[in-house]
Amino acid sequence: MELTHSDLPALQAPHPDHADCRGVASILARVGDKWSVFVIMNLSGGPKRFNELKRVINGISQRMLTLTLRGLERDGLVTRTIFPTIPPRVDYELTDLGRGLQQPVKALGEWAMAHQEQIAAARTRFDERNNT
Amino acid sequence: MELTHSDLPALQAPHPDHADCRGVASILARVGDKWSVFVIMNLSGGPKRFNELKRVINGISQRMLTLTLRGLERDGLVTRTIFPTIPPRVDYELTDLGRGLQQPVKALGEWAMAHQEQIAAARTRFDERNNT
């Protein structure tokens, strides 16, 4: 698969807690993927079709939308339902698991929104300091 | 800079809320970066030196640790303090901003831990279904 940064090198285990880091990291990677987040957000309101998502997300290529949706489906976050009509229709919908993920993701998003100016300022300062 | 997935294409704005997606996404990308998360976690306990981090994280290359730390420093999440001793010593420490980020990240990490079996199972099922 192309999308996942999934498999990461061994991680030391100072506490037994760290045993699960491998799996956890692959989940964090999905959240860090901007397209995955956008798709999850745009599915909050209910099921959507492929091209509907493509229009709303605006900037995603067909290829990346397909890849992103496959990844989410693989992780059990999204379901894919085919209606064998003509023309074909495919609906994507959040699973309960996917909806559950929205809470922590929104928390993170809100933190990001709340501090984005602070971070932007830090970036500007850092960039000015280094180049010129 | 090499590390950031930062700049993303325009995003439609159904609600005015979505105006900030650009900046927010670049912050989410940092959280999605596995090394950044590991570094932030490992700095919870207080400042650490470069090679100390390198040993603890185990699997990160020197190059990626440098890049990751620069990124975090740029975003104002980590400070870098040089002690001009011989041999040189450089300490990295979380800023208040960095410590603040830990809360939502931990929430996400806990969600991931809580559901990792469910997700692993979903992946297995999906993979079995498709190939073989």
Added chain:
DNA sequence: CGGAATCCGAATCGATACTG
């Protein structure tokens, strides 16, 4: 010790063209 610089293969991604 804590990097910076270079090399180079591997993984990503967008654009395009084709299909049922």
Added chain:
DNA sequence: CAGTATCGATTCGGATTCCG
């Protein structure tokens, strides 16, 4: 409409070498 397939450009990232 909802994809798959292919290709070229970019980016990523590990290994290595050199430096104060």
